[in-house]
Amino acid sequence: MTPEELAAELDRVGYLPDRGIATAAYLAWRMHRPLFCEGEPGTGKTSLAVALARALDLPLIRLQCHEGIDATQALYDWDFPRQLLHLRALEAAGPVDADQAEASLYTRRFLLARPLLQALEDAPCVLLVDEVDRADDEFEAFLLEVLGENSVTIPELGRVTAETPPLVVLTSNRTREVHDALKRRCLYHWLEHPDLAREVAILRRRLPGVTERLAHQVASAVRRLRDLDLLKPPGVAESLDWAEALLTLGRTELDADTAATTLGAVLKYREDAQRALSSGVLGAASGSTIGG
């Protein structure tokens, strides 16, 4: 497979990658290196992992990071209630040898695989480590160890190693600087908002009912909104929402009035909406002529 072929596969499942994204995903897959994706919210970091899983026909395992996440939430935990029940059952059956009872408690049967262990066991698969910038420093060090060796040691059971390393996609919204040690082991890709042609293509691909004209109007209006220095510039997801909202209302064209009434699909802050309305950017949407 070449990057072009991977791009075609992603295209097939509804994700339109540009050259950079396709090459990044291809190299991550072939070099067995995690792919570290950074960029503004809404540029398609998370959906890349979802699309990769579908395109390569692999299971997707997702680990959502948050402040204070630790090994028991990410790696594995023991199923305490079932262990207790098991112990009770043993006792009910007759006299129990303590050592044997303990040995029978710490077996794979009572182990709850959390996303990282699950990914190592289910490999090949796509592992999405979402919003890694929300986790703590210590967690990064822990991730580094698991991703670097593609294996973990469970004291009671031994070592679990993935035969084929999972294809790992890490995403970050850059709310915090992620440790260089982690980045160094990854491929790094900064995702930009798609250019106009690609955004139109994405809209048409994901929403078959949208006409070329409407898709073009929505995409160019969203581009102008992104230039307004808003609190939350709209991402691709917002373009999709907007186009879908217009479709649902049965509109075939984006004029200033329609834009004003459906603005809630794109802008999520009152200040942003006010700025957009007063800037006249939306008025321009109706007057815009498009070729083709």
Add this chain to the structure above:
Amino acid sequence: MTGAGASTGLVGFARALRHGGVACGPERVHAFVAAVDHLDVARREDVYWAGRLTLCGEPDDLPRYDVAFQAWFGGVPPVPPGRRARQGSHLAALGGGTVRRDRAVSAVKVAASEVEVLRRKDIASLSPAEKRHLDELLAVLEPVPPTRRALRRTPARRGAIDPRRTLRDMLATGEPTRPRRRRRATRARKVVLLVDVSGSMKPYADALLRFAHVVARRMPVEVCTLGTRLTRVTRQLRHRDPEQALRAAARAVPDHEGGTRLGETLKVFLDRWGQRGAARGAVVVICSDGWERGDPALLADQVRRLARLAHKVVWVNPHAGHDGYRPVQSGIVAALPHLDRLLAGHSLDTLQELLEEVRLA
């Protein structure tokens, strides 16, 4: 496979890139050569992406990479540099109204005992006798370090049930036992004090360093002075005796009462210590009046960088305690959007307020 000649060329490019300011170590260069192996070395676009994906580590690297690529391989980069993302605009909402004034109001009601007056008096206006008194009062401050949640849990009387210990107990006795409990431990969070010792800060620098000494005695603290250059004085301030510590610090600082280049010195701090860990997750306190002689844009960049690394960034400006203060100095204006708090710090009272702020950070 690439030929030996090609990979030498790639390594040379990586070296050129390093000169261009992108921190790509051997590990990254190795990944670069390996990545090109998977692609087509004869295609410029493939080489471009292989390098960009492996050698770069942050958005700031990307324009430098494009320049270096153009210089080394000639022509225009296969992909024109896209629109750089705007960052931090949502932080601009934090205005200048954060200075606390409630203390000043309550001051009217207070009986004017000597200490009470001294507590509220501007450090710059103290007489030598009052200054000695202030030093004594500073020495008895009791700073408490801020805490953060530790990764580990420790046994505790209350909290979530600790299944592992409970189960072990039950195994040991064979009887249902009282559940053992555990909770997240806490650890002291790092604190970094950056004290401006330039000419305009002269009336406050001594008291602030003394304050830093008191703080450094009680919690893990990194102290640096800012001015025309950066000096780390943490080691000097470890002296138990305040006079000796301050003399040692004064000897270490070559640019007492010089000018201010906040942006540049802050950059040096971040490059040399901050990024490597001193500022990471720390509570960073910058004591400065914000008179910036250098480029405010550079200062804004560095404060933004600091804000991303640090847990909280607090700016202490002695002038902020004066009536009619407006944050208009070029430095403060540049930094303000990225700060968590702007405090006064011109009197003992406000310094104590700062300690409280740091403790709760």
